Amino acid sequence: MSDETILCARCSNVVDPASENIWQMKFVAFAGPFDLTLPGNQTIDDIRREIEELHRLLEDVSEREALEAVRSFGLYYFCDRCYREWREDPAGSEYLA
Numbered sequence: 563m564s565d566e567t568i569l570c571a572r573c574s575n576v577v578d579p580a581s582e583n584i585w586q587m588k589f590v591a592f593a594g595p596f597d598l599t600l601p602g603n604q605t606i607d608d609i610r611r612e613i614e615e616l617h618r619l620l621e622d623v624s625e626r627e628a629l630e631a632v633r634s635f636g637l638y639y640f641c642d643r644c645y646r647e648w649r650e651d652p653a654g655s656e657y658l659a
């Protein structure tokens with residue numbers, strides 16, 4: 563096992579990539595009224611134009627409205643068991659009663 567201990571984001575068990583599958587889950591969530599381009603093969607000028615456009619769009623947006631336009635990113639590791647459970651029921655239907 564490497565020097566860095568990896569914990570499963572769901573069950574908190576230590577995951578040893580040398581002896582079991584480990585799943586890296588990258589989540590990117592966008593919400594809000596803005597239709598911006600996803601990161602990809604953008605140039606610096608593309609990103610600059612996007613930031614300028616975002617500033618222009620935010621000129622008339624309240625702080626509250628801006629907070630509600632959430633973008634979140636996350637990188638998680640799942641053990642094999644948790645990955646299989648998540649894949650079968652990603653929304654966690656037991657919580658939707």
Ligand SMILES: [Zn+2]
Binds near residue numbers: 570573
């Ligand atoms: Zn797990």
